[in-house]
Amino acid sequence: MPVMSQAVLYQYLALGAVLFVLGLIGFVARRNMILIFLSTEIMFQGVAVILIAFSRYWMNMDGQSFVIFLLTIAAAEASLALGLVILLFRRRETLDVDVWSEMQG
């Protein structure tokens, strides 16, 4: 069936939401900086599957194009984030994000 039904779309959306929230939990619960960034990558994946499902649903390529941009952002973020992680690790010899809390009020 070339055209996807709404019911099918919803299952993909639900999967995307679940992945997104799992990433969110990892982002706020873990202390390891690398894992925090890995969690954001999970969130990216959740969004990507939603976009591609929409692309399939509407039978056009916009969703897939967005995923290309999303991958670009993910790559840029990963390079900068890992650079920062290395820099911060050099300063304090730890990956614990709670060590960096100078912004407290």
Next chain:
Amino acid sequence: MLPDLSMMQSVALIPVFPLLAALIIALFGARVLKTRSWMPAVIGVAISAVLALSLLVMFQRGNIVGVYQLTLYHWISSGGFSIPIGIYVDPLTSLFLAFITFVSTLIFIYSCGYMQGDYGYFRFFAYMNMFVFFMCTLVLADNFVLLYLGWEGVGLASYLLVGYYYTKPAAREAAKKAFIVNRIGDTCLAIAIFIIYLVFHTETFSRIFYSSDLKNVGFLAAHHGTLIWIALLLMFGAFAKSAQFPLHVWLPDAMEGPTPVSALIHAATMVTAGVYLIARCMPLFTLALPVLHLVGVVGGFTAFMAATIAMCQYDMKRIWAYSTVSQLGYMFMALGVASGTAAVFHVFTHAFFKALLFLSTGSVMHAMGGELDIRKMSGIRKVMPITAGCLLIGALALSGFPGFSGFFSKDEILSAAMNATWTWGPLLSVVGLVTALITAYYTFRVFFRVFMGDLVLPATAGLHEPSAFVLPGQDRHESLAEHEAHGEAGLEAQGHKPSDGSVAMWMPLIILAIGAAFAGYLGVFGGANGGGWIQSFLSPVHLLNGTVPPVTITPGTHIPVRTVSTVRVAPLMLMAVSSALVLLGVLVAAYFHWVNRRAADLVGASLRPVVTFLENKWYIDELYNYGIVEPLWLLGQALSIFDRFVVDGVVFVIGFFPQFTGYILKATQSGRLRYYGIGMIAGIAVVILGVLYLLR
């Protein structure tokens, strides 16, 4: 003959070259150019001078007739309100441009030598070029807003240059004073510009001055009061910039700047901007005759007052500063009797001889190690003959000695006042004559004291000018003491005997001296119908000499302008009287300050109260201090108490609440990323839930 368009458009480039030079020096001065900073400066101004002179020639040949206007760019455009950047060139603009750029070039060349070795050499030239740019913008502007830009720009340049030696407290104070006093005038000018827009719905000169409204009786009657206010506010603007009576106090203090600055900005060019403004706006002033007369009265009073103060000052530069105030008074006197030509003519000659006097004084200062007190030196013509000669020519021109430039221009003003249609015009002329006597006296007092008699040099002679930067850790007195310890040998060791200085310094002096000596003849010969060149050159300028307005504009009653049939004093007779007075002044000065200096002291002692009064500059600074500054200070104290107890109390109560809230909420700012993230998620969830349940 058609105007050569490409040539004409190059007029717009006149301000551009100094601007370019200023930018180049500002960008590269500190690192690349350093002591070569004078190169772009002089080249930029020299190109402008050539362009300005060629513009003058075009007007002279008749290539351009009347007014040339060119819109370059739309600066501000908002609905019906539009301010273009455009140029408005008529003979008045052309003459101003010519002498501004020409005198600037000479002073720039002089500065190359004079400022040598000063800390921030490049900064000086950057500011000076910026000044020339703004001055050219001011005179070229085709609307009031652009004129205001130039007006503020020259004020800024003046402020920066007066405070050039910013490590000296006096220089800082003087710069602040100049800026603040000018602010009063600038505010008035700004308000005038606003009102002009309200009345005429445009800011462009040509649309205002040639407006048919100005000939419309109904319009004039309806706007009579407004026109008076416009003229009054423009007048205050001009008074502040040109240092006229209530607002003259900044100019003498501004002499703290380097001497070339005093010569260029505070004598030759910027201070004449006020004269330019009133001459340019003469079509408006002729519709507000009371204000025009007030201009004349204040001009006459200022001329007299400043001249008397100059009699009893001892600092050479201050004397010339008061003399400038006095001469500007003459110009305003001429404007007051609606003789723009005479005023502009005096501006023109004054630019030459006053620049010459200042630069000569600068040479003296340079040679004497920064000493300017005329009581501490004498007979120095023996060590600096060229300077002595040039200063003599300048003094002759300033005092209006027959045959020199000041004589002709001053005479033009006096006869204009004498033959004015205004009742009190002749009285102004008499004030002018008395002032001429005083002028001759104080001018030659300086000359005879400093250059004639036995050679006496101040202790600092030959030292490098100590007015230059006193940097932390470097005491000027140290070098002075060192110099005294070495005595004559030290003088030799420094290789800097008091002299005329380098070629760059005395060459411009000679050129200016030629100008100071002969510029006046332009007002007597070379014109059409046997008149002067200046008069016929300026004759096409719209209403420059403010012909009596076509209608009397007092609302309600029609009082005809009284054309008083005074005894028309023949120009020749006036010339004879003024010559006699000038000679008298010179002779008195020669007796008291060359032949018999002891007598001067005796006379001074017997007239002690008068002398003290004049030495203290009529107590005007004190008047301001007790009349304005002190009451303001007291008011400030009172307000400060109010502020401390009432306002601060309210503020404390208001401030306490957020402080308390902040104290409570501080706990949420843990600095840990986690809790901020949880907060964000919770926020999103709350928003979605809210939308879900509220919109159902």
Next chain:
Amino acid sequence: MDYALAVATALGALSIYLLLPRGRGSLVKTGALVGVLTLGVAILYLVRWVGHHEAVGQGAGLGIFFYLFAIIAVISATAVICHPRPLYSALYFVLLTLAMAGLFILLLAQFMAIVLIIIYAGAILVTYIFVIMLASPGGNVAVADYDRVTPDPLLAVLVSFVLLGTVLQLMFIGQPRTFMAARPVRAVAVGVIRGHQSLSDKPALRIGGMELLGVNLYSQYALPLELAGILLTISLVGAVMIARKNVPVAGVLGTGQMPVE
């Protein structure tokens, strides 16, 4: 409110809460059990939901592969965020990426699937693993303290699952409450196991191809594409600048010292 869905969400929250690393007295096994329970409830819910749609005549089943990949994705994502060793997390992430690639193929986005594997599994994850190796804490500790103990797991899980529950309720609200109403068992089975999609549909296949994607990217999104390229370059330069050694502690870049007054 859909109670079955709410129960599934709550069970999921409990499972994640139990699974998150908590030092001594780990409850991983209990958590896993609850997780399996959650999946069971979720599958039951889905079967009911699919059955309803099949009854209405709307193809809703996605085929066995979707459910397989989805379960792998969810389990591996849970493992990523819950595993105390970062290296294992990274490896589970690779698994997640593979599952996602499978889902993309089901969605006829074959090119995106390949790109995902190349970029994520091939490039980004390798970088992550490098960094994990580089930045391992000194000493002989197998698992660092900050990986072993999670602060405030309850708050994080609660808030996040409230969000998830809200979103899911929003999505599935207004769906039938009656359980398995008039379900055509065969249709459900066909939908869930075989699905209604076919990879051989020709117009659909064209969607997955690179050709249309290329046309779309270089016509409609030409400028954003260039900007994305610039962004990548900038981030590359930024990463180099950030990670280089001897970064000045304070003051001006270049001189590396504060100007002396």
